[in-house]
Amino acid sequence: VTLAARGPVVAIHGGAGTRTQAMREHKKEWHVSLRAALDRARTVLEAGGTALDAAQAAVALMEDGADQLNAGRGSALCSDGSVEMSAALMRGSDRAAGAVAGLRRTRNPIAAARLVLDSPQVLMVGASADELASAAGLEQCEPGYFVTEAQLARLRAGVARDRAGARAADVGAGPVDVGAGPADGGTVGAACLDADGWLAAATSTGGLRGQPPGRVGDTPLIGAGTWADATVAVSCTGDGEAFIRAGVARQLAGLVRCGVTLEEAARRALEDVAALGGAGGLVALHASGELVAPFLTEAMPRGVWRAGQAPQIVS
Numbered sequence: 001v002t003l004a005a006r007g008p009v010v011a012i013h014g015g016a017g018t019r020t021q022a023m024r025e026h027k028k029e030w031h032v033s034l035r036a037a038l039d040r041a042r043t044v045l046e047a048g049g050t051a052l053d054a055a056q057a058a059v060a061l062m063e064d065g066a067d068q069l070n071a072g073r074g075s076a077l078c079s080d081g082s083v084e085m086s087a088a089l090m091r092g093s094d095r096a097a098g099a100v101a102g103l104r105r106t107r108n109p110i111a112a113a114r115l116v117l118d119s120p121q122v123l124m125v126g127a128s129a130d131e132l133a134s135a136a137g138l139e140q141c142e143p144g145y146f147v148t149e150a151q152l153a154r155l156r157a158g159v160a161r162d163r164a165g166a167r168a169a170d171v172g173a174g175p176v177d178v179g180a181g182p183a184d185g186g187t188v189g190a191a192c193l194d195a196d197g198w199l200a201a202a203t204s205t206g207g208l209r210g211q212p213p214g215r216v217g218d219t220p221l222i223g224a225g226t227w228a229d230a231t232v233a234v235s236c237t238g239d240g241e242a243f244i245r246a247g248v249a250r251q252l253a254g255l256v257r258c259g260v261t262l263e264e265a266a267r268r269a270l271e272d273v274a275a276l277g278g279a280g281g282l283v284a285l286h287a288s289g290e291l292v293a294p295f296l297t298e299a300m301p302r303g304v305w306r307a308g309q310a311p312q313i314v315s
């Protein structure tokens, strides 16, 4: 197989979670957002761009796509109603990595992650990370820009549900659509393979709805929620604490390096998440062009484009 025959490939996800009422109602918007992100990455790769630029471009577009996706504007809200965003980017060719956590002002966290990737550091946090982005000319927004009505409503409903939780359990009420945790999904990620056969991965999130300010999940942690090397690129979504403790993305890559098939490696890594009481999903792209996108949740909107084929979106 020549390199040109197996690439380029773009795989994206829009977060693991439940198939909420909101998701059913806005299925069209979801598809439009995911399709636009796929097309953006595809344009980069067809012009001979790198997997890193393609993954960054796809995620930036999903950060801007307001209400459907939990990244950038429209992020899930912290318990106090604020937004704190995290993102990571990794290049497989040399394992250069950049990540940011706790951003409150930078419009595109993934662009800030790219700045870090191009610097000697790997992870930058909080106001200093926003300042770094600002100094480099990345657009800064008032904190209110990121807060949407839809997320405010979800936060309120989640709080109300948590208060009613004990009583609801007593009467045997079924699960509600708007719980805390990764229930509504929406974290975004991409894994890309370019024409030269190199991989990259990118992930961006507002974290878990109702999280305490300062909490950081797996997304910006290299090897937990995001990873790329010469063999495999991985972007995860789900219960961040379990993904961190399972070291999911790096674990998967390590298994593949030891000769385990991509599918089996992804299955084992998610099994480890489940053993810790977590749920979620991931996309994992192999340098051969093979792609898997398993998830333990009810749904994980995702899309794939391969050179010479029509783009596919599944939600």
Ligand code: ASP
Residues within 6 Å of the ligand: 015, 016, 182, 185, 186, 187, 205, 206, 207, 208, 216, 217, 218, 219, 225, 236, 237, 238, 239, 240, 241
């Ligand atoms: N993994 C993200 C976090 O824990 C949330 C998600 O994927 O929905 O912050």
